[in-house]
Structures are given as structure tokens and as C-alpha cells.
Amino acid sequence: MITTLEEMGQAAQNAAAELAILPAAKKNTVLNAMADALAAHRQAILTANADDLVNAADLPAKFVDRLRLTDARIQDMATGLRQVAGLPDPTAQADKGWTTDAGLHIVQQRVPLGVVGIIFEARPNVTVDAAGLTFKSGNAVILRGGKEALRSNMALAKVLQDVLANHGLPVAAIQLITDTSHATAQALMRLNGYVDVLIPRGGAGLIQTVVKNATVPVIETGAGNCHIYVDQGADLQMAENIVVNAKVQRPSVCNAAEKLLIHQDVAADYLPVLAAALRAHGVELRGDARARAIVPDMIPATAADWDTEYNDLIMAVKVVDSLDAAIAHINTHNTKHSEAIITNDYTASQRFLQRIDAACVYVNASTRFTDGFEFGFGAEIGISTQKLHARGPMGLTQLTTIKYEIRGDGQVRS
Template sequence: MTNLTQIGKQAKAAARKLASFDTVTKNKGLLSMADALVANQQVILTANKQDLASANEMPKKFLDRLMLNEQRITDMANGLRSIAQLSDPTAEIDRGWFNADGLQIIQRRVPLGVIGIIFEARPNVTADATGLTFKSGNAVILRGGKEALQTNLAITKILREALIQIDLPADAVQMVSDPSHESAQEMMNLTGYIDVLIPRGGRGLIQRVVKTATVPVIETGAGNCHVYVDRDANLDMATAITVNAKVQRPSVCNAAEKLLIHRQVAPTFLPVIAKALIKHGVHLRGDETTCQIMPEISPATKKDWDTEYNDLIMAVKVVDSLDEAITHINDHSTHHSETIVTDNLERGQKFQEQIDSACVYVNASTRFTDGGMFGFGAEIGISTQKLHARGPMGLSQLTTIKYEITGNGQVRK
């Protein structure tokens, strides 16, 4: 019996218990885990320092994701507390009716069971994922990257001990201690134990899981997001939205990577937005027309249009029409988040209708694509596929439906 098989068996047993817990019990567990994180801040920070020391050659953007401080731990704890305040999807009946034969049919939400999560150097995922899976009645098996191993193990130990102290199943949350590719591959094939696998990280990780896993997968995270500035845009608004979408937190999946500008406003707008972005340290790459207007901008390559930078880099393209912008985005985006800046309501509606992405905005930053911003509490990830969930995944997206049918002796004729 492999270690992962044992973990899977433990998770399955814990999931069966969790499925029967009422909302009060689950909230008690969440609050206990939140208090434990705050009480054990120094333990977590000590472990995090070990990880940071081992990862000192990582790019700065990845070190920022890995680094914890007292405020970030407090935020993790508050995230668990806010999940406790959310409605429990498994406590409600979706709908009920009687069919023609007099059978009472009830459709209700039930947990998925055991959720596996493979993620990279973001230790806050350990707490967020535990909170959402626990509240929705699921057990979780977590496998983080080697860069955050000590931090993840410390957080998981604290969460498990908090559950044990109030007589709840610690195996509701388990961390795979082996960060090797072999353990990830074994987890991708843990059929019979993991009901759904959610990868969180860069495009390489996500595609590797999607292509090789034999357990069901929800594809998340990769964000080649676009801002399109229409010919009828308020250019001051377009500047504010573009700067926010690109620079507020450039390493996350809902940051904008591409800027499309209508040809009619490009000569006026491009020098303004370039100055604003360069002021924030953004390196710009442009298509032929962009470079003609501003020769100091580096030429973009074909690869740029499909690249998620997660960095202070942005590619700029001048387009002749809304239709060209829509076609370009649909051809090159990862179907995550796109926005149009326009004062023309009809064009805004067309953009929302024809863009094939999970979240499509009019006159707002793509940075709002987030479970917390949508009112879902902490999110498990942002799904860029169409089944079984799409967009920010909160509690409801971690459940499925079940039909309960009651009769009084009916047989089918």
C-alpha cells in the first residue's frame, strides 16, 4: 500500500463523516482552525523562513507568493472566519416537486467527496482550500510545491490539531509530504479515492494535469487576460482600468497581459497609457502599428499574444474594429477574464455576448475576478472550462446534486 493510497482511504472515510455534519458543526471547525492559525503564527513564520531561505534564487514575483507575514496569516484566519459566515449549500434544498405518479422528488446539493488540489508556491491556498472544502462537506488532499513544503506542512499540522481538539476528523485535510513529480503523477491517478482534482498554478502545471490525470479535473488559473479600449472609450477611465489591471498585482491570473486599442483612438491614447504603464515599471511590446506610433516600444513576437507573463510586461495591439478585437481575444485568450472600456452600451453588450471567457467586463478591471470580490468568500480557484464549473469557484461549485425520491408504493407501468 502506497502512502497516497493510505491518504486516499483516510480522506474517503473523513468525507463520509463530513457529509453528515450540520452547518453549526462545520462552522465550529472553521473557527477553531482560524484561532489556531493566529495562535501559532510564529510556528508558521519559522517554517516559512526555511522555505524562503531555500528559494532565494526564485524570481521576485514567486518569492512574493511564497512569503508570509503576520498580516497574511491573519488574513488566512479571517478567510476561514468569513467562510463560516457564508450560507451552507448543502443545508438547502434546491427545489422539490411531485411528478405525475405522485412521487415527491427533491433536488439537493451534496458534497463532491474528496477533492485533490495540486498547487505551487502559495501557502495561503492550504488554508483557503481547507476552509472551502470543509464548509461544503468535502475532504481535501493537498499537494503543494517543494518551495513551500515546510510552510504547508506546518499549516496543515495546525489545522489538523485544531480539528482534533474539538473531536472532528483531522483527515478532512491532509498534505502530501512528498513534493516530487512522482507523487504528483500518483495523485493524478488516484481513482477510487479522489473525486475531482483541481490544479492551481502556472499554465505548464495545469496542462500537465489536464493531459495526464485519470481522475476528473477542473482546469483553473491560466490567465492571458485582455483590456480592449474602444473608439468611444473614456480615455481617462481606460488609463485607470488598464494600469490597475496590469500593475496592482501582476503575478496573479486575473492581471491583464494584453492591451488592444481601436485605431481611431490609438494615436491619442497610446502615448498616454504607455507613459502611465512605464511609470510603474511595465515593459511594453507592440505590434507593427503600435511601434510605428511609438518607435521606442519593443516589437512583439507571435509568441507574445499567447503568453501569460505574470510580470510587469504587456503586449499592445492596434485593431480596426470591435469585431477584430473579439476575434483576436477569442483566438488567443485562456478564456479567463476580458474587459472592454467603452461609453457605447451596444458595443459593450456585444463584447460580453461574443467573448468566450468565464468573466467578461464592461468598464471595470479584470482584477475583480476573485471569489472574495464576487461575494463567494475565499475561492478554490478560477475555472476556465465550461464543465463542471466556470469562473471563481466558491462553496456551491464544490458540490453536486442528488435527487431524493419518496413514494407510497408506486411502481412503473
């Protein structure tokens, strides 16, 4: 007997087949209508979110911050949908075409992946971001959020599904799993034949659980043990501005900086200033022996600190001998997400760009810019930290694959 999850998978496949041939103009009309609907139903969404927040009162502050919706965050989601509507449809044109020696005309056409499954934690914005991007790229989506955000996710999904229905489109294009049990999550990870790709969004624990247990293809996203390296050629004021922004502006997200490395030649002068600026914003500092020799009241950093994504107002600090020592440390401990160097030395910046193994590498800018919206992609499906298929902020193009269309006039191979 077919299960409910399999029924969702079949309905998603049917919807995906319809979305794959939907004209770009129709998609854009629907996306703008979804943005309007979010604003029109703002109060119902906030009421549902308030219920979730009551139940999450005992959870850590960083968790509650990701869960909380506000007028501004709802507006950001609507803006993301409008920006996606304004972007080119990746499936509306061919990548390239050519003619072979045999006279075959080959076109490399970009096509949707099909059915995208997304498992995510208490981040209601993912419901809208994922729905908008998958819809524009011609994919159906099955969403499985955390139980802490269930009411918020249900309210958002209903708004989006009502818009689909009002425009004569299958509501199964955007589906939300309301059974938040681990068993259902495990079943989604193994929904071969229905789900074409699974994308986890959340902490390292969730991502690794999906990677280890899924039998459908997985794109790893999210975990961000991000570093900022202050080089000997750095401007102190620039370093202070960037380090504080990267750590403090929104510490609970994956592109926030978690580690500060500083060259030994400037550490004595720069580290007290940077430490004071961070502490003014309530940041707890954990330093290695050399950092604590300069700022003695730092908490001693442990070996585990160098591999920890805090998602909180905590930062570990290390003094390094050289640029190459910084690069080696980062490549040993990072999660391939976002890394930054602060320097006015062009040669040092180029070496950092070339040698750091990460999806996004910055020179003289905050890691907080690793974001689909900031990159001009509209909303994002996640930050891919792997190397196959997609890497970095995943926008519309990353939710497609290719198909070769070959036209002949009777050719046979000899």
C-alpha cells in the same frame, strides 16, 4: 500492499463521510477556530515561510511573490475562513422539489463531491483557502503543493489539523502530501476510487500536465492570458486607472492583465498616455507594428507574445481596427479567464459581453476583481476556465453536486 497514498485516500473517504452529515453550525465554529489559530500561530507560520524563501532566493521575483507570506496575507487567509463561515451551507437545503404524475416526491439535494485532490505550485494560501472551502462544503481534501512551499504548507496544515482534532473531528479531512516528487503527483492524478475530483492550481504547464495525465476527473483552473480592450468610446482617465491597476497591482497572479488592445481611432491620443503610466510602474511594453509607430521605443512583439501569460511587469500592446477585431483576437488567444472592455458606448459593451468567450467579462472594471473573496464567495478553490460543472471563481456551491431523493408509497412502473 496498500500504498501510503492509498491509505491517505481511504482516510479521506472516511473523513468525507463524516463531514457530509456535519451540521452547519459545527462547521462554522470550527472555521472560526481555524481563523483564530492562524493568528495565534502567526510567528511559527512566518518562520516556516522564511525558511522557504531562503531556499527560493534564486527563483524569479514573480515566483517568490506568490510564495511569500506576511502578516497581512495571513490575516487575509483568516478573514477568508471567517467569510466562508458566514456563508450559507450549500448542503443544508434542497435545490428544488416536485411531485411526478406517478405520485413520486422528488427532491434535488445538494451534496458534497467527496474527496477533492488539489495540486498547486508555491502558493501557501491555497492550503488554507482550499481547506476552508472543502470543509464547509462537506468534502475532505488531499493537498499536494510545490516543494518550494513545503515548510509553509506543513505549518499551515498542522494548525488546521490541530483545530480539527481539538473539536473531535478526523484530521484526515485535511491532508497534505509531504512527498513532493513528480512520481507522487502522478500517482495522485490516478488515484481513482479514492479521489472524486482533482483541481490543479498554477501555471499553464502544471494545468496541462494534470489534464493530460490524470485519470480522475479534473477541473481546469488558473491560467490567465487576460486582455483589456480600450474602445473608441472609452474615457482616457478611466482607461488609465483600470489598465494600470489590472497590470501593476499584483502582476504575478492569474487575473492580472497581460495584453492591451486599443481601437485605432483613439490609439494616437491614448496610447502614449497609457504607455507612460505603465512605464512609470516599471512595465516593459511589447508592441505590434502599429503600436510601435505611435510609441517607437516599445519592444517588438512576437507571435508568441499574444499567447503568453507573463505573470510579470510585461504587457503586449496591439492596435485593432474595430471592436469586432478586438473580440476576434481575444477569443483566438485568451485562456477563457477574464477579459475587459473600457467604453462608454452601451451597444459596444453589450456586444463585448455577448461575444467574448471567457468565464468573467468586465465592462469598465479591472480584471483583478476575478476572485472568490471579491465576488463574495469567501476564499476560492481556484478560477475555473472550463465550461463543464463549474466556471469562474469556485466557491462552496461549485464544490458540490446533486443527488435526487425520491419518496414513494408503493409505486411500480407499468
